[in-house]
Amino acid sequence: MSKIANTVKPFARPLAVVGGVLLIVAALLPWVTFSLNSGNYPDRATLQYFDAPFGVTGFRWHILLLGVLVLIATFAPIPNKGRVIRSLGWGGLAVALINSVFIVAEGGGLGAITAADGSSAFGGVVGVVAGIAVILAGTGLGIEPPTKWKLTLSTPLAYLVLLVTFAAVLVAVSATLTAGGQGGPANPYAGGLFLSFLGFAAGLLTALNGVGLVGWISELSEKHRIFSVVVLLACALLLPFTGAGSEYWMTVAANIGIYAATAIGLNIVVGLAGLLDLGYVAFMGIGAVVAANLSGAAASKIGLDLPFPVAAVIAAIIAGIFGAIVGSPTLRVRGDYLAIVTLAFGEIFTRSAQNNIGGLTNGANAIPGVPPLDLFGKEFNQSLSIGSVQLPAGVLYYVLIVLLVAGVMAIFANLKFSRIGRAWIAIREDEDAARAMGIKTGKAKILAFLVGATLAGLAGAVFAHKNGTVSYESFKFLESVTLLAAVILGGMGSIPGAVLGASLLFVLPEKLREFSDYRLMIFGLALVLIMRFRPQGLVPDRHRRAELADEDVGGVPVDEVHEHDTKGAKA
């Protein structure tokens, strides 16, 4: 690292300028030499850009913006110049590389992005070169840890900043969900454009982090905690009014919410108490089965039709009881062995559900026809109009689930900072020491399982009504692994982490449906890479972060670990 940095150092600044200019040039060049067989590459990347040379849109606009920002960053007096420029460079490189790879794959060879049949289009190549140049320049300028701002604001001003920030987050989420448009035969390049947008957004975000803005804002929101939570909740509820407020995204978002709520429950067991659970989705399954049986669905054997809130509470309680039962071996079994007990339990659940145990699960036929929720005289699967605004169907589920997730998060946060939460963390760190300190470890561990399972059962009850069918196929081992991956990707023990992790694991496959053949393969690879490069997750828990850096990464000092991590995330 230092070798390259030293070589580049003397002319880092001119290199940054050259790179920035080249990025702008790349945005203004054509990218594809001919009309691809599945239709023109979007954003006028083919030669027809001459029709409107300055009508730069989409990914070309992103590249242009990054180029301009590189130039600004080079000359403006900003802190931590090297890191910011390097981040922007990674963004530019990602956008250029992703689009080029897609064009090459679609165009059947490098001719598509260089020269073919008398027409030439070097936008992609220039973009890649420019990206590399900017990265090198940034490295040469020196990388420091993200700057810490000492700026403090008066409360009203802080509220204003937070409001603006969260509004920006809302816009960004909506933009991410709609980036690349909805894939399909009419829009064959949606996947590539979406990835390109992600590259752009990640570059921009890490640059902001480098300047210190992200750290400052998160500190600010920490200080005005309640205000932030309220605004964030409001933002989540406003999502249906943005461009992402289609029926499709409401369905996806509702599913994400159900899994996020479950993942938060799992986070109690794994993230706080440190008990690895590989059969966790079974509790969600139990909740769903109970709710379905109490819903008056034609296939349910119990002829009861309880109102949803009652059924949901019963489902949660029964799942919680099973959680305590499954958790009871923890009194004697530790560590990896416990993981196997939970895995065994998960398998027993699927197998029993498949065999229609006690006539409750309807076996392979599943329990269909669970009625949609119906509260306050409104069926939840209908569309809704507020005043003159027509909201898509599924929006009520979305609202319900946002509230559910918010509630679960509140429970989690309260538990985490309570006496029992601290007991869990103590057990996670060193069980023997915790016991020596007088913590009743057995009770605490069973309680972790119980609370986690209860939350999963509650999510399962919503799941049953939302999907209308409860089948053992929805609760298999791979789902448990996915939930675990959500917790770990987000950051163990971290509250927003589980939500972020679940969102990524659900949004990515939705946006990249054209690669669905390779979905699981990429998922597996991603697990390996995350563990390799960012084991503490995307939003590491504060405590946890310190622990991982201090003890477990082989004695590397904190700063270097960060350094290492940000690289990994971007590579």
Added chain:
Amino acid sequence: MRKHSVKSAAIVVGVLLVAGACGTNKTESGASGGACDTSKGTLIVGVIAPQSGGLSALGLGIKNSAQLAVDEANEKCTVKGYKLAVDTQDDEANPAKGAQAATKLSSDPNVVGVVGTLNSSVAQTVQPILSQKKIVQVSPANTNPTLTRGEAFATAPKRAFDTYFRVCATDELQGPFAANYLVGKAGKKKIAIITDGKTYGEGLAAEFAKQATAKGAQIVAQEKVGEKDTDFAGVIAKIAGSTPDALYYGGEYPQAAPLSKQMKSSGLNIPLMGGDGIYDDKYISLGGGDGDLATSVGAPTDKLDSAKAFVDAYAKKGYKDAYGAYGAFSYDAANSIIGGLATALNGGDWAESKREDLLKAVGAYSGSGATGSIKFDEFGDSTNKVLTVYQVTGGKWNSAETGEFTG
């Protein structure tokens, strides 16, 4: 670390630049091609089937066969003024994911109909979503009778969703037909049943058992194997204790073939019979032995020109995956949607409001497909009640009996 990533990136770029001899796949006419008028745009036939995971072999066959039907329609200009395209959505064999896939398709105004799903449990979540938007759905593979006739399908049938059709036979048809043959024709009186615990196999075996008992046979053993099991020695030894003279297997060929093989090599030399899930050449290559039986919907392929045409056309396209157990059904399902669309539009313009007309047109559709004549009854089930019993003789499936199931 940094050095590595920069260096390897440089190497990758370099290799790409050297290796790529600046080739392209540019075609002069573009992909739209053909002589048809496609000026009005593209209409979409959705496909919902597993494209990843353990059932992807069947799902990919469904996708390719629907694609074949759409390609042929485009060549023949079946739908005037429009180009047709397939939009395949992976349901991962998971009902929740199926619901998402259905919502995605249903939010596209150009989707005319959907071919799918593979799993009955996924169909249960897909049905209401498509039904809300009046999008016609034709399943190539769902065998659960409740999907068309409601929960009380046997006693008080009531159409569950008027947007849902299927071209495959329900369990109610295939199971009893098999029982008639096995008990009546082949004279087997002590029958063992093994199922794989999945919707298809369980339903089939239950209907088989009912009819077999009614015909005077005795079900001497009923066992279940896991969907990922490979060793059947235990279950074989168990049923061997009751000395059956035939085995009915409710499930698909990947388990049925080794089961048959292991059964015969353990000395229990009785025929295995199954449904269309085992009627596949793979069944024989994976170990299914002479004397084994299978039922399948429609007249035998070699006696049906339209079926032969499908097999040839599929081979000609050179798809990576075989059409599998449900390819022919998927082809027919897509054709019923396309045929219905041509009738409903009748040269006119597509609009979402046309979906009602399309539903009626599909309901009234009648054609000759790869699995025989395709027509739907008032519940959306296929009226094609012609079934064939096949038997493995000389390492090949040969038809043993073709007939209409009458009860």
Added chain:
Amino acid sequence: MSTLLQQLANGVVQGALIALIALGYTMVYGIIQLINFAHGEVFMVGAYGGLATYTWLVPEAVKDVWYVSLPLVLLGGVAISVVVALLMERFAYRPLRNAPRLAPLITALGVSVFLQEFVRNFYPNATAALPFPGAFVQGQLSLGPIKISWTGVLLIFVSIILSLLLQTYINRSRMGRAMRATAQDPDTAKLMGVNPDRVIVLTFVLGAALAGVAGVLFGTYYTNINTDMGFQTGIFAFTAAVLGGVGSIRGAVVGAFIIGLVKTLAGQYMPGGTSYDYVWIFVVLILVLVFRPQGLFGEPERVRA
């Protein structure tokens, strides 16, 4: 009675197969305390490697000559398994040697999913089950009422021989001593001049070689293979390793035979029959873990940080 004897024989054949895989689990866990979930996939890859060898490398003329083709296929399967295990160790596990214990476990899950899907996507026609040449050894052995196919006999024979050889190797050889030393106390072993990397690599190689043999023998015994086969068999094998006491060679073999027998006997005699045979295996596992957490032959759990 004859049914019981036959079921016992069936259980022994299954146990023999599971034992070959369980050994890999137990050795790796003994050395680096990692549940290598991907080991089942190493077994699966071995089967595909064997099939590839048979399809493309074994000359047409000797395909039916079992004493030529079977060793070649075994060699091919073992080679592929070993290569995959080495890559896995080098690129997935080694960088995490000092990470918190959850990290390598998740990695192992990831590797498992990846390998399964990789083979499914890139081995020709692997989306569905593929036929495996089973004609190496035909016919069956009849012992009174018991019938076992010769491939089953081969499986039992190979499994027992290999586990004895492994036991001897670990007890007698220099490298075996190094392995035991590392398992007991990695730091002291290092001070005594043992190279931990070499020991770990060797452990993975040995485990993978056994899994490769198991993969090929699985193929010849069942005459078809699929990409899912590693997961379920792997879970059984892992259960066997835990049952026997993770880290113990003898325990893994005994545990494997117990699992094989539990599955067939529970299918025969327990309520619910074969529908619940799988469940009984896990019930036994949970009971063992609760009442004897170190497994049948394991040492009481060491205190680990």
